[in-house]
Amino acid sequence: MPISVHAETSTFHLYNDEMSYIFTVREGYPFHLYFGARVPDEQEFDYLLGEAWMPSSVGLSAACPHMSFEHLRCELPFSGAGDMRLPALEAVLATGSRVLNLTYREHTVVPGKPALSGLPATYVERDDEADTLVLTLADDVAGIAVSLLYTVFAGRAAIARSMQVRNTGAAPLVLERAMSGCFGLERDDLELIELAGSWARERSVVRAPLHPGIQGVYSLRGHSSHQFNPFIALAEPGCTEQAGEVYGFSLVYSGNHAMTVDVDTYHSTRVLAGISPEGFSWPLAPGETFQTPEVVAVYSAHGLGDMSRTFHGLYRERLARGAWRDRPRPILINNWEATYFDFNEEKLVEVARAAGDLGIELFVLDDGWFTNRDDDHGGLGDWEVNTVKLPSSLAGLARRINELGMEFGLWIEPEMVNPETRVWREHPEWVLHAPGQPLRPCRHQYVLDLSNPDVVEYLYDRLERVISSANIAYIKWDMNRSLADVYSQTTKPEDQGRVWHAFILGVYELYQRLTARFPHILFESCAGGGGRFDPGMLAYAPQAWTSDDTDAVERLKIQWGTSLVYPVSSMGSHVSAVPNHQVFRITPLKMRADVAYFGTFGYELDATKLTEEERAAVRAQVAFMKQHRALIQYGEQYRLKSPFAGRGNECAWMVVDEESREALVAYYRVLQEANVGRRSVRLAGLDPSAWYEVCELRADASSSRLYGRPASGAELMRIGLDLTDESAGQIVSGQGDFLSRLFKLVRVS
Numbered sequence: 026m027p028i029s030v031h032a033e034t035s036t037f038h039l040y041n042d043e044m045s046y047i048f049t050v051r052e053g054y055p056f057h058l059y060f061g062a063r064v065p066d067e068q069e070f071d072y073l074l075g076e077a078w079m080p081s082s083v084g085l086s087a088a089c090p091h092m093s094f095e096h097l098r099c100e101l102p103f104s105g106a107g108d109m110r111l112p113a114l115e116a117v118l119a120t121g122s123r124v125l126n127l128t129y130r131e132h133t134v135v136p137g138k139p140a141l142s143g144l145p146a147t148y149v150e151r152d153d154e155a156d157t158l159v160l161t162l163a164d165d166v167a168g169i170a171v172s173l174l175y176t177v178f179a180g181r182a183a184i185a186r187s188m189q190v191r192n193t194g195a196a197p198l199v200l201e202r203a204m205s206g207c208f209g210l211e212r213d214d215l216e217l218i219e220l221a222g223s224w225a226r227e228r229s230v231v232r233a234p235l236h237p238g239i240q241g242v243y244s245l246r247g248h249s250s251h252q253f254n255p256f257i258a259l260a261e262p263g264c265t266e267q268a269g270e271v272y273g274f275s276l277v278y279s280g281n282h283a284m285t286v287d288v289d290t291y292h293s294t295r296v297l298a299g300i301s302p303e304g305f306s307w308p309l310a311p312g313e314t315f316q317t318p319e320v321v322a323v324y325s326a327h328g329l330g331d332m333s334r335t336f337h338g339l340y341r342e343r344l345a346r347g348a349w350r351d352r353p354r355p356i357l358i359n360n361w362e363a364t365y366f367d368f369n370e371e372k373l374v375e376v377a378r379a380a381g382d383l384g385i386e387l388f389v390l391d392d393g394w395f396t397n398r399d400d401d402h403g404g405l406g407d408w409e410v411n412t413v414k415l416p417s418s419l420a421g422l423a424r425r426i427n428e429l430g431m432e433f434g435l436w437i438e439p440e441m442v443n444p445e446t447r448v449w450r451e452h453p454e455w456v457l458h459a460p461g462q463p464l465r466p467c468r469h470q471y472v473l474d475l476s477n478p479d480v481v482e483y484l485y486d487r488l489e490r491v492i493s494s495a496n497i498a499y500i501k502w503d504m505n506r507s508l509a510d511v512y513s514q515t516t517k518p519e520d521q522g523r524v525w526h527a528f529i530l531g532v533y534e535l536y537q538r539l540t541a542r543f544p545h546i547l548f549e550s551c552a553g554g555g556g557r558f559d560p561g562m563l564a565y566a567p568q569a570w571t572s573d574d575t576d577a578v579e580r581l582k583i584q585w586g587t588s589l590v591y592p593v594s595s596m597g598s599h600v601s602a603v604p605n606h607q608v609f610r611i612t613p614l615k616m617r618a619d620v621a622y623f624g625t626f627g628y629e630l631d632a633t634k635l636t637e638e639e640r641a642a643v644r645a646q647v648a649f650m651k652q653h654r655a656l657i658q659y660g661e662q663y664r665l666k667s668p669f670a671g672r673g674n675e676c677a678w679m680v681v682d683e684e685s686r687e688a689l690v691a692y693y694r695v696l697q698e699a700n701v702g703r704r705s706v707r708l709a710g711l712d713p714s715a716w717y718e719v720c721e722l723r724a725d726a727s728s729s730r731l732y733g734r735p736a737s738g739a740e741l742m743r744i745g746l747d748l749t750d751e752s753a754g755q756i757v758s759g760q761g762d763f764l765s766r767l768f769k770l771v772r773v774s
């Protein structure tokens with residue numbers, strides 16, 4: 026993945042086989058030229074600069090009045106220079122000025138990818154996996170030096186960008202805006218795709234044409250949020266799963282974010298991604314450096330599916346880390362929906378025994394195991410085991426679970442605190458709370474000030490003790506409220522603008538220390554379901570609880586939307602009881618499992634309450650998942666039929682192994698319709714010249730061959746997999762509503 030630097034023309038070309046990213050330095054400023062499909066390397070591409078003089082625009086300088094930042098695509102737009110759009114960098118200097126003038130100083134190309142201090146980021150294991158360009162700009166009057174980092178990966182159509190800002194002057198300054206990356210596209214004929222939602226209906230795909238002005242997504246909740254995932258894509262109209270150009274932007278960050286698309290009135294589009302400037306103002310003393318999170322930009326000429334698979338590969342292989350990164354995940358049972366807070370040790374052991382008997386591998390004890398926690402009004406913060414509920418304590422309970430042949434996992438919610446806890450009594454100053462203002466509750470709980478290193482130290486100490494007290498194999502790290510009252514009682518008034526970001530740095534620090542201390546433990550992140558399902562979390566916890574909504578129908582949309590960015594191996598998905606606890610729908614056990622297979626599989630129900638017939642079905646599901654989880658969690662995913670299309674009645678997706686030898690295809694139909702004619706779905710990712718045996722897998726683990734002969738990859742991808750059933754004409758029998766069908770393809774030649 027060369028980074029070509031043409032000294033004569035000051036042209037920088039970052040490319041690999043899949044894409045090119047080109048910019049040039051003119052008049053001392055770096056200007057963007059091109060981002061898209063790979064083009065041959067050339068000395069210069071200056072005609073792409075768009076230098077034409079436009080009336081009434083502010084000139085670059087007296088020496089260069091015919092060029093204006095307003096009509097060029099600066100790699101680092103900064104405040105006060107006539108750009109007239111939202112800048113990527115804004116600082117208030119000791120003089121009160123916000124006028125900056127950062128010009129090119131030097132560049133270096135380093136093999137590999139440097140780590141970002143204190144922040145999660147993509148990484149390489151060998152230096153030949155990526156090259157990084159470090160472009161340094163400086164403003165000697167303001168006393169600021171900026172390094173722009175660009176990493177281009179071998180074999181991945183992805184660029185990671187971030188920025189370091191250094192105070193090189195003698196006076197302090199304050200950063201008001203420090204975005205991770207700015208991308209200028211010389212087109213506005215695109216559609217904005219975002220993942221929007223709320224609790225229990227996270228990450229719906231929303232798509233709308235761009236228009237002049239600012240559009241985009243953000244979070245001001247202190248976590249990446251259920252509402253707007255830190256991701257946007259810009260797709261050409263008509264771009265489908267399989268074809269068309271698309272640019273995806275994903276921010277590796279878990280706090281307040283902003284991803285804006287600024288379309289000017291000259292058909293040019295600027296994407297800015299980074300920490301939300303709202304509430305952010307970061308004092309930088311002389312000699313100090315600020316590091317932004319990174320944004321990953323992916324380009325595809327082959328549709329949304331290809332964009333997603335680039336994100337999946339990068340995030341699965343080079344963002345997630347640790348012992349569990351490459352390991353198929355254990356099949357778990359979680360007691361939350363089985364018992365909520367109403368359990369004791371014997372009840373838990375009963376559920377675990379029933380689950381272990383079905384082949385389930387891991388028992389997870391959710392909320393409610395600690396003192397003063399019989400409902401959600403109290404207990405958070407002290408992290409002491411409730412030995413009335415659990416007389417053998419965690420160590421004894423874990424031992425009993427282990428004796429059943431299962432691993433033991435535990436729920437925690439480190440950032441939160443309830444009143445009337447010991448920690449609050451002893452350290453009221455550790456709670457986020459503005460002087461004299463009321464405290465605002467959410468789920469009866471408040472937020473500890475993780476911008477304070479003493480709080481991080483306390484939590485590390487308490488949780489380290491809890492986790493090392495028992496044989497724990499898995500941790501579910503929850504976070505059940507958004508931040509308000511954001512004032513750090515232990516921080517100087519003039520530094521309060523640091524608190525939102527410093528809080529997240531504290532969360533990362535705690536994650537880093539606990540995952541390093543317990544490298545064998547599988548961590549799963551969670552935030553009231555999927556309220557912090559973001560790339561930052563994936564760097565520490567390779568899987569996340571996708572949503573509190575476990576209804577199979579709702580999950581089609583949630584898992585489809587989530588898969589735009591996040592790999593199957595990251596999506597916690599469980600079979601729960603019916604009527605479903607969130608939407609009260611009754612769906613067949615088969616459909617619930619057929620949906621949950623496409624994630625990190627488990628159960629969220631009381632296994633002691635299953636009927637004999639259900640037990641047999643669950644046993645078969647667990648056996649199926651054990652046999653196929655490597656393929657499902659580490660194969661390539663192709664989305665085939667969108668639940669967001671039309672009336673959303675159908676959905677289909679598939680996974681294929683790297684060599685296109687084996688595939689699993691799932692088709693779901695929410696409601697039965699009558700007399701609909703033939704149905705089929707075109708498959709993807711197969712070898713067109715290979716032949717595949719196609720079998721439909723039934724709930725009782727039996728299977729039947731389709732077509733009575735092998736089918737070619739070409740036939741399955743170009744004509745499609747035949748799904749016609751009784752509803753093609755007058756229905757005489759059949760499944761009815763909530764149909765799911767699972768097909769296995771095995772290459773025979």
Ligand code: DGJ
Nearest residue numbers: 361391392551553554573
């Ligand atoms: C929210 C989570 O998403 C649930 O799975 C459960 O862990 C509860 N919190 C417990 O309070």
